[in-house]
Amino acid sequence: MLRFLEDELLELSHLGLLREVAGARPDLVDVASNDYLGYAREPVSRATLLECEAEPGAGASRLIFGTTEAHLALESELAEWVSLESSLLFSSGYAANLGLIQAVCGPGDVVVSDALNHASIIDGSRLSRARVEVVRHRDPAEVNRVLGAGGFRRAFVLTESYFSMDGDRADLAALREICDRHSAALFVDEAHALGVFGPEGGGLCREAGITPDALVGTLGKAVGVQGAFVAGSSTLTRWLWNRARSLVFSTGSSPLLARLTLGHVRRARRDDAARSRLAAAASALRDQLTAGGVILTQESAGPIIPVLLGDNARALRAAEALRVAGFRAQAIRPPTVPEGSARVRITVSAGLDDATLARLGACLIRACAE
Numbered sequence: 001m002l003r004f005l006e007d008e009l010l011e012l013s014h015l016g017l018l019r020e021v022a023g024a025r026p027d028l029v030d031v032a033s034n035d036y037l038g039y040a041r042e043p044v045s046r047a048t049l050l051e052c053e054a055e056p057g058a059g060a061s062r063l064i065f066g067t068t069e070a071h072l073a074l075e076s077e078l079a080e081w082v083s084l085e086s087s088l089l090f091s092s093g094y095a096a097n098l099g100l101i102q103a104v105c106g107p108g109d110v111v112v113s114d115a116l117n118h119a120s121i122i123d124g125s126r127l128s129r130a131r132v133e134v135v136r137h138r139d140p141a142e143v144n145r146v147l148g149a150g151g152f153r154r155a156f157v158l159t160e161s162y163f164s165m166d167g168d169r170a171d172l173a174a175l176r177e178i179c180d181r182h183s184a185a186l187f188v189d190e191a192h193a194l195g196v197f198g199p200e201g202g203g204l205c206r207e208a209g210i211t212p213d214a215l216v217g218t219l220g221k222a223v224g225v226q227g228a229f230v231a232g233s234s235t236l237t238r239w240l241w242n243r244a245r246s247l248v249f250s251t252g253s254s255p256l257l258a259r260l261t262l263g264h265v266r267r268a269r270r271d272d273a274a275r276s277r278l279a280a281a282a283s284a285l286r287d288q289l290t291a292g293g294v295i296l297t298q299e300s301a302g303p304i305i306p307v308l309l310g311d312n313a314r315a316l317r318a319a320e321a322l323r324v325a326g327f328r329a330q331a332i333r334p335p336t337v338p339e340g341s342a343r344v345r346i347t348v349s350a351g352l353d354d355a356t357l358a359r360l361g362a363c364l365i366r367a368c369a370e
């Protein structure tokens with residue numbers, strides 16, 4: 001019955017779009033993951049594990065006896081970190097966006113979504129059955145135009161703060177002002193900004209001094225563990241307890257991981273040294289690449305460095321050249337990015353030393369010249 005899948009896979013392969021699982025390659029230097037502060041690959045010590053002293057499993061949904069002190073302590077720390085009243089854990093950023101958007105937005109509403117928003121925001125918007133208006137990337141004037149046109153019950157503006165594929169930022173202050181003017185809610189996904197930007201690494205909303213109506217943060221990127229949270233008012237989190245299906249109908253996250261994550265969050269809040277190292281490493285590599293004629297996405301800054309190659313085959317060749325030189329980097333192709341904008345997405349980690357970064361830069365310059 002499923003033989004047709006073989007033909008489809010062959011077709012993907014011909015188009016240079018086949019995705020294969022990258023196996024563990026500890027021999028390669030990782031410049032593809034989102035481990036911005038270098039925490040994810042540090043082995044957990046026996047002492048830390050003993051300190052965590054928590055059960056491995058929640059055993060049930062958070063609503064049905066699955067909530068422990070470990071979850072509550074982490075949620076309180078996370079809310080404080082992003083300067084919002086309350087937060088609620090989800091099993092992943094994907095589940096957080098799905099749960100949030102599906103629970104809050106509905107038929108008759110409009111969701112105004114940046115063209116480069118993550119798949120989880122797109123899928124959550126579809127699930128909500130609201131009308132979805134996709135607006136040009138980083139264009140507050142377009143958001144203003146859609147909101148000004150009216151014809152909806154309630155309006156929600158959805159954006160990433162630091163965009164995962166282009167490494168550029170939303171103008172959060174402008175979006176907040178526009179939302180206030182039109183009585184719209186602003187949802188900000190800080191997946192790639194949390195731990196990296198803002199005071200204590202508390203994200204770009206904190207850096208911009210704005211309060212979003214809902215903020216999604218992930219714990220598997222700079223925080224280096226797994227899971228995610230939605231933060232906002234306590235009214236919002238009470239609503240999510242009642243209506244977010246990816247929370248209500250899913251086993252609570254591991255209390256042990258929650259304890260471990262709490263330690264990581266506290267460390268990330270204090271770790272300005274890693275943030276400075278990360279910023280310096282990213283700007284040194286950017287300078288080397290641009291001086292070497294490599295084309296990066298416009299306005300990109302910070303640890304996500306998208307090297308534009310255009311067609312899929314070229315991006316795959318560049319990723320392969322990096323692999324041969326000892327680096328693990330990902331070729332990103334459509335549908336993850338728009339047609340004709342295939343790229344190799346480099347992510348810098350605070351753990352990379354200067355010599356490795358210089359070697360990476362030289363290798364990328366050679367690969368792009370071919």
Ligand SMILES: Cc1ncc(COP(=O)(O)O)c(C=O)c1O
Pocket residue numbers: 091092093094095097118120160164189191192218219220227228
């Ligand atoms: C912007 C954004 N939101 C959400 C997610 C999903 O987070 P998670 O990996 O925890 O599911 C990701 C990446 O994976 C992302 O880049």
